[in-house]
Amino acid sequence: MTITINHFLIVSFLLFSIGFFGVLVRRNFLTVLMSVELMLNAVNLNLVAFSKRLSSLTGQVFSVFVITIAAGEAAIGLALTISLFRQRKTLNVEEANTLQG
Amino acid sequence: MTEAAASGVLLTAGAGWAFVVFAVLALATAVAVVVAKNPVHSALYLLSSFLLVACLFILTQAEFVGAVQILVYAGGIMVLFLFVIMLVHQRMVTGTKAFQNQWDIVLLLLPVFLAPFLYVLGTEKFPDVPVNPDAFRVIDTRVVGNTQAVAWSLYRDYLLPFEIASIFLLVAMIGAVVLGKRSVEKVD
Numbered sequence A: 001m002t003i004t005i006n007h008f009l010i011v012s013f014l015l016f017s018i019g020f021f022g023v024l025v026r027r028n029f030l031t032v033l034m035s036v037e038l039m040l041n042a043v044n045l046n047l048v049a050f051s052k053r054l055s056s057l058t059g060q061v062f063s064v065f066v067i068t069i070a071a072g073e074a075a076i077g078l079a080l081t082i083s084l085f086r087q088r089k090t091l092n093v094e095e096a097n098t099l100q101g
Numbered sequence B: 001m002t003e004a005a006a007s008g009v010l011l012t013a014g015a016g017w018a019f020v021v022f023a024v025l026a027l028a029t030a031v032a033v034v035v036a037k038n039p040v041h042s043a044l045y046l047l048s049s050f051l052l053v054a055c056l057f058i059l060t061q062a063e064f065v066g067a068v069q070i071l072v073y074a075g076g077i078m079v080l081f082l083f084v085i086m087l088v089h090q091r092m093v094t095g096t097k098a099f100q101n102q103w104d105i106v107l108l109l110l111p112v113f114l115a116p117f118l119y120v121l122g123t124e125k126f127p128d129v130p131v132n133p134d135a136f137r138v139i140d141t142r143v144v145g146n147t148q149a150v151a152w153s154l155y156r157d158y159l160l161p162f163e164i165a166s167i168f169l170l171v172a173m174i175g176a177v178v179l180g181k182r183s184v185e186k187v188d
Helices: A005-025 A029-053 A058-088 B002-006 B013-035 B039-059 B063-088 B103-123 B146-156 B159-180
Strands: none
Touching: A005 A029, A005 B013, A005 B103, A029 A058, A029 B013, A029 B039, A029 B063, A058 B063, A058 B146, A058 B159, B013 B039, B039 B063, B063 B146, B146 B159
16 A cells, blocks of 8 residues: 555545534534644644655644644633633533624 | 655555554544544543554654654643543533534535635645655754754754744743633632
8 A cells, every 4th residue: 555645635634624523513612622633633644744745854843833832722722611611601602602793 | 665755655565554544543533523422532532533643643754743742632632621521520411412503504515615625635736756764864964863853953943933832832821820710809
């Protein structure tokens, strides 16, 4: 089985789509955050695959940065989750609608 | 080996089949993350998905990124998630539907929205540069380890983004503390 960059791109595309679907449809705020992590992970896979394809380390360095951003995003998102849960006693994103016009 | 490298092939033979196995399992666990009703199950599926993607990184000889993936994602972020699930655990699992009401419309419209990506994937011809198998472990011309090569690139070429990332983490930490603590007026 020979694997080219296109196989990596297809896997990464499917992972991103699954995460995107999760962000759009899940009601639980925690699972929405997990889906965002899936999307960021798909981007990492893309960066590493192109890093291998182009024989350059830059993609790997950037995927380390993306992991950093993901860590910060998870921390802020989970703090928001706790704050939301304290105020509303729920994690349903449909009930967090104070800003709705 | 040489003609395979020249035509842009990333993995061959056994490593190729390992890629297929890991990729299929990673996609399956990713689907399970989105579908699972209980957030604890979602978190555990997410953990296995991260580990499988780390296996893909190690297959492509990006060992440092694979290790960071396991340490930061599987070690740090997943513990955070499970911790918060335990903190807010209260009836939120049962009795409610997992998906919002418009999930079927999303499922129909998602392919339309994502079709441009598939079009680019199907038509794009990437430049046919040869793949250098040692590129991940080379500083200038010396052959070292992948970790050393990434560190060299990180500290020499990307020092400013690295420092900005550290400031970003500080801001995120302060933000998490401010958002997470109870409101001040209750204390007074």
